[in-house]
Amino acid sequence: MNIDALITTLDNALRTLAGTAHSARPVPGEELAEAELDASQKQTVARLMRVNHVGEVCAQALYAGQALTARDASVQQAMRHAAAEETEHLAWTEQRIAELGGRTSLLNPLWYGGAFAMGAIAGALGDRVNLGFLAETERQVYDHLEDHLSRLPAADAKSAAILRQMQVDEDHHRQAALKQGGVELPQPVQAGMRLVSQVMTRTAYWV
16 A cells, blocks of 8 residues: 555545535436426435435445555556546536535535445455445445435436436446456345445435
8 A cells, every 4th residue: 555545545535525526427417407396305306316425425435445455456446447437426416416405414524434444344355355345335326226216206307317327337337346356245244235325325314
């Protein structure tokens, strides 16, 4: 582990938490008209998007931790590539929250720190486990997004477009990790990951 890697990791953390993410791609659905949502619907969607924004904060932290402790250079690059795409998701969800009059989670520094620690541990367990952790994370995120799509107001095509493109990207990351040699994690580990995710999503919905 060298000083350049540590500086890059710290820079990523500061940028993520400062809300300075930008997207190279157009925001999905930005050409669509804004739906006529009542105050309650807007609040619900803003909270759902806040949860998704927290997920992207955690993704940045996970991949930073995984890249920092990964042993193989190609695995480190895979983590950085996934993180770069997730940065776009961060920008998309943050913009949508603002459009809906909501706010991001007050606990983002806590989410980032916890996810970074998990990623660093996964990386330290070896590259195949590291890639398997990435694949399982993306699989669970895909399912989580599917749940949120079912909870959006039918008229809110703008939010739906963002979540659907995020699903496409998450599945691509999952498949890439498996092709690189990621192993399937034991069922108890998968269950533990789901439990941590549930705690995070339920808390972030309100805070």
